[in-house]
Amino acid sequence: MSFLIAFVVGFALLNILAYNHAHAMMYFTSGGTRTEKPEKLTLGQRIKVLLTGVNVPRPVIGTVLQIIGVIFGFGNVQVGVTGLLAAIMDTGGQPWFVIFTWKDKSLWDR
Secondary structure (H helix, E strand, O other): OHHHHHHHHHHHHHHHHHHHHHHHHHOOEOOOOOOOOHHHOOHHHHHHHHHHOOOOEOOHHHHHHHHHHHHHHOOOHHHHHHHHHHHHHOOOOHHHHHHHHOOOHHHHOO
């Protein structure tokens, strides 16, 4: 009976570790440094990464370039800013804005 309890508890702990790793790899963190390659980590750092997951900070350059591309991609700064605000404020997000303005010649055709 105690073997069964130990097995269930161990299985649950492994699932929690797997969830933490999946969450850490799927979402960017707001800051900090990126986790080093496993070859460069010490034993203590490896254990910490094993328990808490990797740290992947949000790429700042890519975000800035994406915003600049949206603003100037429309050919007009005012239209680009309006499109960016509509995409951010709308619950449907950016795909909604592109779909509903695709045939509007004042936005896309220059």
